[in-house]
Structure formats: C-alpha cells, structure tokens
Amino acid sequence: MSVIESGVQAPSSVLRIGPLSLSAPVVLAPMAGITNTAFRRLCREYGAGLYVSEMITSRALVERSPASLRLIKHHESETPRSIQLYGVDPRYVGEAVKYLVAENLADHIDLNFGCPVPKVTRKGGGAALPWKQDLFASIVKAAVDNAGSIPVTVKMRKGIDDEHLTFLDSAQAAADAGVAAIALHARTASQFYSGEADWSSIGTLKEAITSVPILGNGDIWSAQDAIRMVDETGCDGVVVGRGCLGRPWLFGDLAAAFDARSRGEVFDPTLTIQPNLGQVLAALRRHTELLVDFFESENRACRDIRKHIAWYFKGYPVGSETRKALALVESLSEMDDIFATLDSSAPYPGIDAEGPRGRAGSPKRTALPDRWLDTRCLAESDKAELLDAERDDSGG
Secondary structure, three states, rough: OOOOHOOOOOOOOEEOOOOEEEEEEEOOOOOOOOOOOOHHHHHHOOOOOOEEEEEEHHHHHHOOHHHHHHHHHOOOOOOEEEEEEEEHHHHHHHHHHHHHHHOOOOOEEEEEEEOOOOHHHHHOOOOHHHHHHHHHHHHHHHHHHHOOOOOOEEEEEEEEOOEEEEEHHHHHHHHHOOOOOOEEEEEOHOOOOOOOOHHHHHHHHHHHOOOOOEEEEEEOHHHHHHHHHHHHHOEEEEEOOHHOOOOHHHHHHHHHHHHHHHHHOOOOOOOOOOOOHHHHHHHHHHHHHHHHHHOOOHHHHHHHHHHHHHHHHHOOOOOHHHHHHHHHOOOHHHHHHHHHHOOOOOOOOOOOOOOOOOOOOOOOOOOOOOHHHHHOOOHHHHHHHHHOOEEEEEEO
C-alpha cells in the first residue's frame, strides 16, 4: 500500500531555500575544477536541482581577479544562479557578497566551511575555521547582512576530528545569524573522503536545528542512497558530490526518485538511467562541447575533459589504449574518430559502473595553524595565518 492509499500525507519533493523553491531537493556540491558552468549545464539537462559554482575566494572577488570573475559567470540558461564563497575575513566575505548582490550576479550564495585540503586548513580556512566560534559567527553574519533578499547557506563538516566536533554549535550560530539552510558533509576534516559518512550526525543535526532546512551530504552514489538518507535522517534534501562524476544522468534518477516519493510510491531501481556505451559517449561529447563554450577554446576544452574520462568509462569495455588516446585529443573531430572505433551498443555494465568514484584519500591528521586548538576563540597569533589564507591561490 502506498502512503497515499494509506491516507498518510506524502512528503513533498519541493525544497525551499529562502525565496527559492526547488522542484527536487537536490544540490550539486561545489567541486574545484569540476563544477564550472559547462558541467552545471550538463547536469541540469538531466534533472532539476540547485547547481552550485566552484569555490570562489572572497578576497579575489573583491579585488576583481580575472579568474574569479570568469568563474562566477553563469550561462543564461542557468537559474537559479548559485555561487559558493570561501573566506576567512568577515570584511572580505561581506564585500564579496555585497558585490554579487549589487551586480545581480547570484540568486543564492553558499559559504564554504567544509574544505579539508591541507593548504586551506593549515591557514585556518575551510573545515578548520568553525573551531573559532567567534570568527565563524562573524563571517556568516557579514554574509547574511549584506545579502539582502538573496538566501545565504553554509556547508560544513562534522568537525576537525572526532575529538574536535563543531557541527552542532556552528549550525546553531548559522541559524541564529539568519542563514536559509545548512548542509552537513557527515565526515570530519581528518577523514578527508575516506571511510563511510556518518549519516547519524545528519539526523542529530536535523533534530537540533528545526528553523531551517538541513541538507545531507556524503556517500550518495545512487538515487536509492538519496532516498535512504532522507528516510533515515529526516533531512530536507541531499547534496551530491563525487557520485555524479562521469554520471550526470544521476540527477535524472534523483528527480524521478523524489517525485515518486512525493506521490507516496517506492522508487523502482530498475527505472534508473542505465546508459549503453553509445549514450555515455554522447554525454561525454556534450560535456566537451559545453567546455568549448566555457573556455572559448576547443583545445583547452579537450584538455580539461581528460580528468573526466575514467569516471565516464568506469565499468565499460573501453581498453587502456583507447583511454590513453582520448587523453591526448586536441579537437572534437579527433574525439569523434576514436569514438567511431568503439562498440556503441555495449550495454550498461551494472554494478561495475556504480558506487564510489573520485579520490577518497585516507584518514590523516588535519593540518592546522600552530596552537589552533588551544582556544575556541580567535587569538591575536592566529591573524597572520588568516591573512595568508585570503590569498588568491588559497581557495583549494
């Protein structure tokens, strides 16, 4: 018996973030070098959701760095326009938000407090920053105060490690500051992307914070995973990162699964998109075409797509020599010539094409500024490290 047949109201698939209303409660996680406008447009062609930019350093944006100005551009087809900012100085974060609002460049702004990359955390940024409660609160407040009607959200991790968890007090501070939603990657910084995400922490956060939507992130490799996360934790939506690498059609599966759930139906996993090799090749070529538009260079687009090739072909019968050849192409015509040598009818390989992708890394001690953990408040000695963290190349 479905939820509807039993007389119980079915859960809505609509996610509201401030004034924004998303028909599917799905967010694309920002990924450096991945979630440029080309990849966002490709994913959007498969399914609804909120598609967030690569992480932009606030100071670089305030100083009008050409690279940052390029990364914040959205194609006219992208709506709502979502930008993630990284910063460790409330003044720069506030000014960056003020610029985005004044120039009408974004419909949603996310703040990054989850990056575990050593060159970020050793300067006190990313996942290290919430440990300093006063600094975290002042950054979020600066963003919200300058955003006007544009919703501001935060994305964070559980904490630095299991002995230094920050997600509950940081979430409360963010909610008090007026954010429109909070996303939790259910790992600590020291875990990097290794092991299993602790979904129970998402449920704990959902129970603690009831004033704004809570979004869960971590180990969503399929639509079934997303539904299971929502059912187990009660979270209001999901954030998908590595699971969509080489699988932009995952957003089609997610939209269908949440639509079925909203009707009180159980999503049938046999209805997921299961592309044959020809369909994968078509998606890969479309991705490259969109990169050509983004870079305004066919050669650069062909070089950039190389990092995606192994993800697209995971589990498919594409030999190492073909993969090597594709890693050297410099034009779409060369790509087409190589594609013509493959068996486009090769079927979906099933489980071999699914599951984890991308670099997981291994647990490691988080790189931090000297004596960072001595106090939860920002010390005078911390400020030099933070100034260095605002450099243009510090964003991870």
